[in-house]
Amino acid sequence: MKQIATAILLFYYIIAQSQDKGIAKNAFINQDLQLAFDFWNISKSNTKFHSSFKPYLSSSYSEASDSMVPFKFYSFNNSYLIKSLGEKKINNLQVLPILDLEYGYERLKNKSLISSLGGLNLKLNLKNNVSFALTIFGGNRQFPSFLDTAIANQKIIPEFGQAYSNSKNGYSFFDYTGYISFTPKNSQVFNFQLGRDKHFIGDGYRSVLLSDYAAAYPYFRINTNLWRFQYNVWYTWMYDVSQAKGIKNNYTNKFGAFHYLSYNIIKELNIGLFENIIWRGSDTNQVRTFEVNYLNPIIFFRPQEFAVGSPDNSFIGLNLNATLFKKIKIYAQLGLDEFYLKEIKANRGWWGNKQAWQIGTKYINALGIKGLKIQVEYNEVKPYTYTHSVVSQNYAHYGMPLAHPLGANFKEFIGIVNYRKNKWELKWQGQYVILGKDSSANSNVGQNIFLSYVTRNSEYGNFTTQGLKSIVIQNQFQISYLMVPKLNMRFELGLIHRSEKNSSGYTLESPFLFAAFKTSFWNSYRDF
Numbered sequence: 071m072k073q074i075a076t077a078i079l080l081f082y083y084i085i086a087q088s089q090d091k092g093i094a095k096n097a098f099i100n101q102d103l104q105l106a107f108d109f110w111n112i113s114k115s116n117t118k119f120h121s122s123f124k125p126y127l128s129s130s131y132s133e134a135s136d137s138m139v140p141f142k143f144y145s146f147n148n149s150y151l152i153k154s155l156g157e158k159k160i161n162n163l164q165v166l167p168i169l170d171l172e173y174g175y176e177r178l179k180n181k182s183l184i185s186s187l188g189g190l191n192l193k194l195n196l197k198n199n200v201s202f203a204l205t206i207f208g209g210n211r212q213f214p215s216f217l218d219t220a221i222a223n224q225k226i227i228p229e230f231g232q233a234y235s236n237s238k239n240g241y242s243f244f245d246y247t248g249y250i251s252f253t254p255k256n257s258q259v260f261n262f263q264l265g266r267d268k269h270f271i272g273d274g275y276r277s278v279l280l281s282d283y284a285a286a287y288p289y290f291r292i293n294t295n296l297w298r299f300q301y302n303v304w305y306t307w308m309y310d311v312s313q314a315k316g317i318k319n320n321y322t323n324k325f326g327a328f329h330y331l332s333y334n335i336i337k338e339l340n341i342g343l344f345e346n347i348i349w350r351g352s353d354t355n356q357v358r359t360f361e362v363n364y365l366n367p368i369i370f371f372r373p374q375e376f377a378v379g380s381p382d383n384s385f386i387g388l389n390l391n392a393t394l395f396k397k398i399k400i401y402a403q404l405g406l407d408e409f410y411l412k413e414i415k416a417n418r419g420w421w422g423n424k425q426a427w428q429i430g431t432k433y434i435n436a437l438g439i440k441g442l443k444i445q446v447e448y449n450e451v452k453p454y455t456y457t458h459s460v461v462s463q464n465y466a467h468y469g470m471p472l473a474h475p476l477g478a479n480f481k482e483f484i485g486i487v488n489y490r491k492n493k494w495e496l497k498w499q500g501q502y503v504i505l506g507k508d509s510s511a512n513s514n515v516g517q518n519i520f521l522s523y524v525t526r527n528s529e530y531g532n533f534t535t536q537g538l539k540s541i542v543i544q545n546q547f548q549i550s551y552l553m554v555p556k557l558n559m560r561f562e563l564g565l566i567h568r569s570e571k572n573s574s575g576y577t578l579e580s581p582f583l584f585a586a587f588k589t590s591f592w593n594s595y596r597d598f
Contacts, residue, residue, distance in 0.1 A: 093129035094201040094251040094261055095193065097146070098591040099270055099282050102558065105443065105488060106143040107131070108399070112434050113138050115337040115393050120300040122342050122389050122401075123330055124270040124282075127251075127293055129258045130300070140440045141490035142555045144591075150556035160198055166191040166557060168207050172586035176214045178579070183212040185240065191591065201251040203265075205591075208244035210235075214582040216568050217596065225316045226469040229594060231285035232318060247286045261293040269304065271330060271344055272389055273401035274447050275484055276474055278426035279344050279387040280328070282593055284470035292367070298334040303327075303367045305360070310350065310462035311469045312520050323351025324462055327364040332389075342389035344405075345370060349382040350462040383463040385456075397435060403428040405473070407455045407465075419532040421516070421523065424455040426473070430484075445486040453479040453506070453516025453532050457523045464519050471519055475598035479506040479517035479534060493552040501544040501597050506537035507572070540572040544597050562586040566596060 097103065104124075110131075111121050119130050134146040148164075155161035168191060174183040189207025196202075213221060221241065227233045233241035249265025267289065268282040291304035306326040314320035325348070332342040347364055361382075370386075391401040407424035414423055430447030455478040456465035465472050476482065483502040488495060506515050514525045515537030526532075548564035566582040 093127070093132055093258065094199055094253040095128040095195070096125035096201075096203065096249065096251065096263075096267075097128065097131070098144075099124045099268060099593060100558075100591050101275075101593055102560075103144055103591075105490070106139045106141075106146070107134075108432055108443065109140065109434050110134050110138040110146075112393055112399050112432065113396050115396075117298045117334040117337055118295075120332040120334065120340065120342075121399075122271060122273050122340065122391060123300065123302055123332055125267070127261055127295075129253065129261070130295060140435070141495075142493045142552055143490075144555055144558040148556055160196075162195050164191075164193040164195075166193075166589070166591075168205070168589050168591075170209070170586065170588045170590050172584055172588075174212070174214065174582055174584035177581045177583075178215055183214065183240075183582075183584075185209070185211040187211070187590070199253040199255070202248070203251075204246065204248035206244075206246045207590075208242070210240045210242045212240035214566070214580060214596075216570070216578070216580050217598075224311070224469050226285075226311065228283055228470050228475070228598070229285065229592065231468050245286065259294060259296055261295075263289075263291045263293070265289060265291075269328070271342070271387075272403055272428070273391045273399060273432075274403070274428055274430045274449075275445065275486060276428065276447065276449050276482070278403050278405045278428050278449060278451060278473050279389065280346075281471075281473055281475070283475045283595060283598075284466065284472055285468040287467055300332045301369070302330045302332075305365070306467075307360075308348075308467040310466075312461050312464075322462060324467075325349055325351060325360050325364075329367070329369040331369050338393040340389075340391050343369060344387040344389065345385070347382050347384050348458075348463050348465060350460060381460075383458045383465065385465060397433060399432045401428075401430050401432075405451075405455070407457075418530045420530055421454055421526050421528065421532050423532075424452055424457075424478075426451040426455050426478075439489070441490045443486075443488045443490075445484075445488075447484040447486075449474060449480075449482040449484070450534060451476070451478045451480055452534050453536060454523045454526060455516075456519045457516070457521065459522050459524050461520055461522050466519060469520075475595060476503065476505060477517055477519045479515060479536065480504060481535060493555065495548075495550040495552070497546075497548045497550070499546045499548075499597070501542070503540075503542040504535045505540045505542060506535040507540050509538040509574070512537045538572055538574060540570060540576075542568070542570045544568040546596070557589055558591060559589045560587075562588065 152162045152164045168189040170187040172185040187209030191205045194202040225233045230243050230245045247267045249263050251263045253261045270282045271280040288307040289304050294301040308324045309321045310324050328346040330344045387405040405426040408422045413420040428449045433444045436442045436444045458464045481504045485500045487498045514521045546566045550562045553559045563585050568580045571577040
């Protein structure tokens, strides 16, 4: 704790020395705002902006033009409710209210579901090169049955972490995110951040490398922008809850080091290289803190260490995107948890061939209709991907996967159609998943990443969707009206219809109707 306190004091001291202008704010990781970024970036690509790493740093999208987005939205450089604090209006404070109210009706159990959430988002900018942000919120949420079962077992809400009370009356919760961000004097090459939040890598709806599905975590990040390169290095403090049985005092520490190098080859073509290492902290046998060897900021130092027998969990990946005709973006990802070319060539279904991939496309102003966006995406993750022999070192945080919410051993097809005009939005989102689950006869087929791969069913003969084959089909129809764009204040009315069946004869149909008033800025997933 003394070292952490010293680091924080040093960081504050560095900030105190800043005198010049810079841009150091993070954009919200949010699908509504991302829609606007897509319309701008696809129609007007440049070599400065890197679309695959989120949250976006404001210096990287300083050229973003609202005129390229053919509908009302929470603008890129939102100055609504900002109070000047002097210094020629360089210093300012922004306070945004957060209020989410939802009434839902689940026909499966013939019951009403009510959720309420409130909070504040604060942003303080000092001389433009120092930013402080804090979002605090809490409330009570009730979930439809297809989501509630997993939450009731773990007492963890995916996006927010710890849940309290019980499913009958909903789950109460409190959470916060925030950061201190500093861009050195006379430079926009480096940005330093200390905070508690999430990160996302990719251009898709999902990510098989790193997503914002799990709860927020403390981090320290260095963002470097030089020529056509962007390089992010960040270090995290996470939690393993797999053996906690819902008792918070039983949570154990785990840590992560992440590297992501993005290169805009030309305006329309980008390649990104990713690696990370996850290792456990304290357990019943030892107390292990942050591993100083992993402070090495050089990318791809981990594969060499893995080759000489490191016991920690490493993962590497590739991200690609290309823009065509100023209307279409094609994107892809490949994640490698293990890779042995000999076994891949042998094609014997070796359990250790653990890979994940994604391919998708976005089409804006589709079919000549201004404001129409069509997105199609395919994700596949092989069995046992993201797992580890020591469960606490799996690719997860706070009981939830760090990449795809379904874990592993699945194939997923996603389609999304958005049509926005002025303040109105019509949206359809469809999901078709083939998922291999555990059963009494097959206790570890590779889908549950919270099981050790040591307990795997077989050495060879493994294939994606093995085990109890389940098919999930989900459709969501939604109409929204953006009441106050600069507050992201909107009214939503929607229907979610989910069906699930498996090879043992189980069938579930679960329609859910909802009406909501929201001003929140984060993603909330209802399709896992």
